Amino acid sequence: MTGPGGQPARARGGERPLGIDELLEHVRSGYRRIQPREAHEAAQAGEALLVDIRYAALRERDGLIPGAVVVERNELEWRLDPQGSHRLPEATGHDLRVVVVCNEGYASSLAVASLHQLGLHRATDLVGGFQAWRAEGLPVRPAKPGP
Numbered sequence: 718m719t720g721p722g723g724q725p726a727r728a729r730g731g732e733r734p735l736g737i738d739e740l741l742e743h744v745r746s747g748y749r750r751i752q753p754r755e756a757h758e759a760a761q762a763g764e765a766l767l768v769d770i771r772y773a774a775l776r777e778r779d780g781l782i783p784g785a786v787v788v789e790r791n792e793l794e795w796r797l798d799p800q801g802s803h804r805l806p807e808a809t810g811h812d813l814r815v816v817v818v819c820n821e822g823y824a825s826s827l828a829v830a831s832l833h834q835l836g837l838h839r840a841t842d843l844v845g846g847f848q849a850w851r852a853e854g855l856p857v858r859p860a861k862p863g864p
Contacts, residue, residue, distance in 0.1 A: 740827075741823065741826050741827070744826050744827060744829070744830040745826055747830075747833065748829065748833070748840070748841050749841060750822075750826075750841055750842055750843070750844045751765075751816055751841050751842070751843060751844065752843075752844050752849075753843060753844070753845065753849050753850045753852075753853040753855055754853060754855070756816045756818075756843050756850070757850075757855050757856075759814065759816070760784055760785075760816070764814060765814040765815070765816050766786060766807050766813060766814065766815050766816070767782055767784065767785035767786065767816050767818055768785065768786050768787075768788050768793070768797070768815055768816065768817050768818065769781065769782060769785045769786065769787045769788070769818045769847070770788060770789065770790040770793055770817055770818065770819050770824065770825060770828055771818070771819055771820050771846075771847060772789070772790070773789075775820055775847070776860045777860045777861065778860075779847060779848075779851065779857070779860075780851075780857040780858055780859050780860055781857065781858055781859075781860050782818065782847070782850060782855070782856065782857060783856050783857075783858050785818065786805060786807060788805070790819075790824060790828060793817075793828055793831070793832070794831055794832070794835060796808065797813075797815060797832060797835070797837060797840075798835050799811055799813070799836075799837075811835075811836040811837055811838065812838075812839060813837060813839065813840075814839040814840075814841075815832060815837055815839065815840040815841070816840075816841055816842065816843055817829055817832070817840065817841070817842040817843070818842070818843045818846055818847055818850065819842070819843075819846045819847070820846050820847050820848060821845060821846040821847075821848050821849075822842060822843060822844055822845045822846040822849065823846075825842035825843060825846060826842050828842070829841060829842045
């Protein structure tokens with residue numbers, strides 16, 4: 718979208734709008750992302766809550782991370798807000814270490830930005846998402862039990 722004279726349109730306050738790559742870079746600069754093996758070890762030690770935000774079709778196709786909590790992306794903030802009336806039992810406080818997992822590690826970064834706004838300052842996401850987890854040979858179980 719362009720403004721007067723063919724110049725790029727400006728966002729509120731006269732700032733140039735960010736493209737998605739710039740937005741991801743900006744968001745990710747505010748925290749340290751986690752690699753699959755580190756996430757697995759933290760979850761196994763009870764030091765992190767893995768939260769899978771992939772949509773149902775991807776979970777059914779590729780499987781699930783054992784022990785991860787499945788929360789659809791559009792419910793994430795309501796389920797993890799420690800002050801919210803719809804929170805998960807695992808959403809015990811703002812100091813909870815949450816590792817958000819999407820399919821490839823993009824949507825999870827934007828989700829983490831939202832969780833940070835809710836005060837979940839230890840929230841992070843999985844570099845490469847579920848696909849990187851699976852490529853590392855970490856545990857995956859079928860979404861539906863076989864016959």
